[in-house]
Amino acid sequence: MGKRKNRLSADEYVEGILAGNRVILSRAITLVESSLVSDQQLAEEVVNRIMPHTGNSLRIGITGVPGVGKSTFIESFGHLVVEQGDKLAVLAVDPSSQKTRGSILGDKTRMEQLSHDSRAFIRPTPAGAALGGVSAKTRESMLLCEAAGFNVIFIETVGVGQSEIMVKGMVDFFLLLMLSGAGDELQGIKKGIIEIADAIAITKADGENVDAAKKAKREYSNALHLFPLNDNGWSPQVKVCSAMTKDGLPEIWSMIQKYESSMRTNGYLEKNRSNQRVNWFYEHARYLLESRFFHQSEVKSSLIDMLAQIKNGEKSSISVARYLVDYFLKDIPND
């Protein structure tokens, strides 16, 4: 099938999405992910038209280093969510997957049960060059899923880089999965991630791990008390769970629902989303400006020598930045 044949009209996309048609939703996400200019223009029209139908979901970020059991957690936890009558979409942000040509969601078979459940929609990591681009695509995909009637969204990320900060900026609740035993495995978690979590779930609390998990829970609870309070009044919680035995999963879901209801009541949920929308705009504008700048052929070719001079301390970083930006924008009036 050629590109043209695969493409629908804006009307067809919008109607299909609003009717909850999963095939059309999938194709709309593919359109959002496309780097073709004509696709981007169409995607923009579709996204702007479904905007009034977005926002009716609880957006949950889930992160944790490889090995923490993220996919089995999402499989079991997602099953619990759909069993309670919700419609679940699982999306992913993972800029590293471009390098390895893998994907944190791999193919859908990694979540065997959930991927065959008609109440769930699983979408692997978008392909794209840079985090800013991947992030924008994930955000727009989330809006499409909401317009298609999914009322719980999981956004999965790998817990090892900047992507968590970006995901934090698109969700209502941020859950960090951790292993018990505060030792070597912690080194994979980047600094700052623990502090942005609304809750930590200690995973694999089954069999002979149960005691270690409870100990870890106490330690993290104590440590979190030393942190500054969130400005919404929420104290981050620590829970233990097992994706295998399902122990602890209902408690995590009821904690998140309690969070949602209290944040809706005090107005923080909507206030936070409105701030997030404004931040998305600023972030994405910065990302686009930067992409254009660093991809311009003159900037690119000057940069090689200049970076070498910056590294060896021959030129000031600040003055090189000034020089290149002035050069790039020389035809644009400086108001």
Added chain:
Amino acid sequence: MGKRKNRLSADEYVEGILAGNRVILSRAITLVESSLVSDQQLAEEVVNRIMPHTGNSLRIGITGVPGVGKSTFIESFGHLVVEQGDKLAVLAVDPSSQKTRGSILGDKTRMEQLSHDSRAFIRPTPAGAALGGVSAKTRESMLLCEAAGFNVIFIETVGVGQSEIMVKGMVDFFLLLMLSGAGDELQGIKKGIIEIADAIAITKADGENVDAAKKAKREYSNALHLFPLNDNGWSPQVKVCSAMTKDGLPEIWSMIQKYESSMRTNGYLEKNRSNQRVNWFYEHARYLLESRFFHQSEVKSSLIDMLAQIKNGEKSSISVARYLVDYFLKDIPND
């Protein structure tokens, strides 16, 4: 005195700085801080010419919320440093000072003793509109101080915002001052700051505060062990001190010196600085691109309506960003 009269030639600035002339150093920093285009060009030449004479200092970031006793700490700690034979420059990054028209260093009289000490050079916060601008000015001022022979630099910041992350990106060692009693006063510290500290010093450990400070030290030590290790192998330390009795200050200085010597030996200090120089370039290029974009009159006037549409969910943040950036760069070829 008019602007012209105050201005020296590039040769005069460079020679004066390299001769350690404090008056000329001060005037060079004023030049760096100036927003006049002609001043900026001259400043750029001066900074690029002194570059080979920079880097010979230990750069220490010091942060803490108002009330933690930052100026008395710097006064006492700085006195200890100069007594040991070092030449100390104290600079400040505080974007909030533009709003209040104050400055975290206030006038120099806040550090009565140190400001009259010929072995120390104290420079208040630069005036400037945005954090990115203030940060660039502080970085260049630091280089000027190094060229003038100061071999220990303190960069002070307020501990309540993004400025810490910026300061972390320009120093070798980052010290967080905290009060004992992990209670209300912690709320002023922003999330993520604790995790970037190389050491925490519990201040005001004198009189009846001593026990509380020791307790806080234990608690923070335990909490810090749960954090990921630094990639340089350094485990963040917690110390107690009193600027009044001077207790603990020598221990903090010897800890920092131990850090310096071990980081010089393992090559991390130079590797970190080389990375910082590259990051400064990227950060400042982004900052300049963004400033030009958001200050362009057409972008500015469209933005008001569009931000309202983003806030109420009428338009997608991403598509508005795309539209405005494309408009701004319409005359620049898109490679």
